[in-house]
Amino acid sequence: MSFEKKLPSWKSIPIGGAILKPGNFAERPTGDWRVFRPIINQDKCLRCLICWAICPEPAIYIIDKPYRTSSGREWKFTLEIDYNYCKGCGLCVEECPVKAIDFVEEVK
Amino acid sequence: MSDLWIRIPLTSNYAAAYAAKDVDVDVVAAYPITPQTPVVERIAEFIANGELDAEMIHVESEHSALSACIGASATGARVFTATSAQGLELMHEMLFIASGLRLPIVMAIAARALSAPINIWCDYSDLMATRDSSWITVIASSAQEVYDSIIQMYRVAEDPEVLLPAMVAYDGFIMSHTYEPVYVAKDRAPILEYVPKNFKNRYRLDPDNPITMGAIADPNWYYEFKYQQVVAMRKAYEVVKKADEEFGKRFGRSYGFVETYKVEDVDIALLTYGGLYGTVQEAVDILREKGVKVGAIKLRVFRPFPYNELFNAIKNLKHLVVLDRAITFGGVIEGPVALEIATLLKFKSLDTNLYNYIVGIGQRTVTESDIIGIVDHVSKLIEKNVVPMESIYWGVRE
Amino acid sequence: MSKPTLYKSIFELPREEYLSPGHGLCAGCLVGTIVRVLLKVAGPNTIVVTPTGCLEVSTTPFPYTAWKVPWIHVAFENAAAVASGVEAAVKALQRKGLVDPSKKINVVAIGGDGGTVDIGFQALSGMLERGHRVMYVLYDNEAYMNTGIQRSGATPFKAWTTTTPVGKVLKGKLQPKKPIAEIVAAHKIPYVATANPAYIIDMANKFRKGLSVDGPSFIHVIQPCTTGWRFDPRYGIKIARLATETAMWINWELENNEVFRVTVPVPKRKHVKHYIRAQGRFNHLTDQDIEEIQRFIDKEVERINKMVGKEVIGPVVE
Incomplete structure (x- = not known):
């Protein structure tokens, strides 16, 4: 039980497990999953939007x-x-038609 | 009164269909199963004749019936379904999700024995197997009570402090297929004044306010949601009572949680539920003519279990005979209602002796003479000062 | 079917996002891509039903949700039944004036292969037969990925999964993949299509067509799974594209049970080995196994070309 530090009471959470704030997952960054970092070379980039469209x-x-x-x-x-x-994930790196995205190891 | 109601002969199945029509349900999703089928047929007729404006989803199974009801209820519709036995078992998984998502679905159950062996006739093993599903559970004893209870349950289930689904059960065949005179509303307006539609006071799927329903709750959260259900069910105890009283005030009929019959002067009473209560009342009259003083008690609401009303009904009894129509195999005693009452006796410190008879399994006939026989059997036990520590299987062939 | 305006390029895809970042899908999981594009096409007046599965668990751990449209999960086997109920409720409430009848509300179910071709199949068939106006999108990663890569009816012939292991006697799945899109098509619904996230505009247009019909539609989307198919996540789109280039996956559509089209013709086909050798789940396959699969695909290509009435998928050239 010790890990349940400041979680709210049953009285103050929506019934039935409903989540009332659409898209609030954005409050939880996932950038720390990264091992390699894609970096867009703005000079090379042709603005084709492929990376934008496929990014999951x-x-x-x-x-x-x-x-x-x-x-x-x-x-x-x-x-x-x-x-x-x-x-x-590197999908953008792989799919960029002009190889404008570099993939470099994260330095923590 | 008479300007509100018309008295017509209806089976309990048809009474259930009329109730769904008169609360103006928006969506019905149901699958035919004996002995519930006439409910679905009659609703289909209401829709076909324009007497009810609802979407009827002719689902391919009971699992989908309740799943579709969950989807429709979550979207804000007033929904209805009905089933029996194997159908209710096929819904079993969805029962818990309907209540867990806090959806005010109302369902009629024409109670029927569970397979195997397959038996299409009445007992309450299907209903009793739903005990822990967090559905408000009413067992009616007459077609009128079926009609009235379904209407009442919409008011209870949709109460913002409850928001739990509710089921109204009645004997398969014995009630589902026998006609009784029933008062039904001439016009649904007064019924809708009693159960006004308002989906705005609950969470629902609405593009203008996009919420997420049915998320995962990990060990940090799940317990709190279950506790909310505990609180809601406790709250339902009060709301069921008020809904019934308000119904009585408006329409002149109310039922309470528990009904008693000629218990004022007795040491011994027989408690049961569903259509069997009528038989027990008849038997009580016959016995009283013979000078045997017994009374009858009907349990109408099974969940939430009416411990206060039941306590008041039995507190002055020396002996309580519980006639159960289902078996909880391997239980301390094997009648599911007797088991509840044993708990009540213990916690209320009552020293009433409890005798549990299992009757009517797979619709084995239970007549007045069976009840008289049971009273005779109990009397002999009392004479010998014996309280059996197990259920007695009345009428099983040796 | 009213003809929807179709997208001609990525530039025409709506900029709005209805799936938020921060969700817990694996890095490179193409379900994210598929759902993002789907929601862009469907827009905010959409109610989504998702059965239990990868997408459901990784987008909605209370108190967080990635969804910006109304969304419900009920169970594994009943998304189509739940969606039927949602659609019926919208219809009834709009007819009765309780919900604004002028607003067109899309009902979309998005399920994985287990929840669609196996445990959810009965509910799906019922929904299709009843004609609900629901678009059902199947993201097919060809196994029960959420529980850890177990065989499903959609797992392809010879593929390794944790329940079709590579042993001394048995090696991979013994049966071919269930042809779900064709089984759905047999229901004669207004629109059935197969799609591939590597052909994103083709996929987006199929969503658009599916949403425009007055009845059920079904879009079967291949979704290479980095975890279960055993490949580096950066190659997800590449492998998806190879699936079509080898004709292991053919992008087709069937309108009104009449007009059948291959929407991504492949004049010069690649050998299936290019697709198979890119994935760890096929590591155990011998050249002979691969040839067996190639013969199977050749027959499939012949059948499809016959259906179209001309050679839309050409011979193997590399």
């Missing part, structure tokens, strides 16, 4: 942030990985 979390976001590549190409948006949730 979702942990890749389309951000309305313009980006200018080193070769001068203008992008209206950027793809960013949310490391709070990215579990480091």
Whole structure:
């Protein structure tokens, strides 16, 4: 019983185990599962959205942030990985058609 | 009264169907099984004739019947189903989920013996096997009581402080297929005033307020949800009483938890449930004509178990005979209601002697003369000052 | 069937997310991908029923939920029956004016292969026969993954599972996979399709079509399982794609029990060894075993081409 430190009383939890806050799983990050970290090379990225579409979390976001590549190409948006949730599965790394996502070992 | 009601001959099955119609259920999901089938047939007729506006789901099994009721109830619908015996057993898993999800489903049970061997006739082994499922459980003794109790149970089950499913049982065949005069509502408006529909006071699946139902509760949480059910069932004790009183006030009929018959001047009474109570009352009258003073007690509500009312009914008795219509194999005593009453006697420190007779198993006929025979048998035990420490299997062939 | 507008590219997929991150699906679990895309297509006016399984346990441990749409889990074997009840309730409540009748509410069941082809099959068949307007999505990872990789009716021929172990006498599953989508199609419902997350727009459009029909629809989606199929999670989509490229998995749809189409034609087919050798669950297979599977697939391809009336899946070229 000692581990049940501050859990609420039966009186203050919804009956029948209902969960009233949609999507509150986001309060629990899963970034610490990661062994390898995918890093998007914004210069190489073609903004094809494949990584965004296949990410099972979702942990890749389309951000309305313009980006200018080193070769001068203008992008209206950027793809960013949310490391709070990215579990480091590597699907995006493998599926990126231009190999714009590096996969590096996490250093803790 | 007469402007509210029309008196028509109905079986208990049809009375159940009329009750479902008169509370304006939204969804019915049921599967035919003897002896419950006429309930489903009559509801199908009501819908086909436009007398009831409901979706009827012709499910492919009782398991799916209760599953569909769970889905519909969770979406906010007022739902109804009915079954018997093997059907109730097939639902068994879903019984616990319906109550665990706190869904106010109401179900009629035409009580029937359980296989094997297959037996389509009445006893209460199906109902008694649901004991720990956290369903409010009423056992009716007349078709009128079936009709009234089903209406009452919607009020109880949907009470925000209860939110537990409820079942109303009655004898298969003996009641399910015999006609009695029953007062049914001419118009459902006064019934709906008694049981107004309001799904907004409970959790439901609603895209405007997306909640999650049926999550996993690990050892840190599960216990608290079960305790909530304990509290809800305790609360139901009060709510059942109030619902019955309010029903009496509005409609002139109420039943209480326990009914007694000519117990005021007796040392010995016979307690039973369901349609058998009528037979026992008849036997009591016959015995009294012969100068044998006995009374009868009917247990109407099995869950929550009415310990206070039952205590008051039996506290002055020297001897209580419990006629059980089901067997709990390997129990200290093998009648399920007797077992409850033994607990009550102990905790209320009553020294009433308890005699448990098993009768009517697989609808073995129980007549007034059987009851008279049982009273005679008990009288001899009393003379010899013997209280058997086991159930007596009345009428089993040696 | 009213023709829904179909997606032409990933750019047209809705940006909104109705599955939150933080859930406990394995890293690289493609159920996450399938459900994300499904919910994007279905939108917020959707009630989801999920039977017991990986998706259910890993998205809803109280007090957390990953779902942003109304969601219910009841038991393992009855998602289709529960969904029938939800759909009937929506219909009745809308007809009676208790719920806004102008709002179209989708009812979607999402179950794994165990909960669909095995224990949930009876409830599924009942739901299909009764014609409920429910889209049933099967994510098929070809074994009971939630309990730890036990054989199901959907496990393919010769695959290793913990209950079809590789021993001295018996090696893997002895029977072929149950053809669930075709069994469902035999119910003559308005829409049946098979889909693959490696072909994401094809999959999204199938969800869209399934939601547009006035009756039951069934979408059977292959879901490579990193844990149970024994591969590095980064290769999930690659293996899913190989399934279609080898014709181990054919993406088809059947509209109104009339129009049958292979939606992802494969003019140049790959040998099944490319798919099989990528997964640990087939490690024990000999070249001879693989040839046996290849012959089986060749026959299957022939049958499908006949159904379409032309060669949509070509010969093995690599």
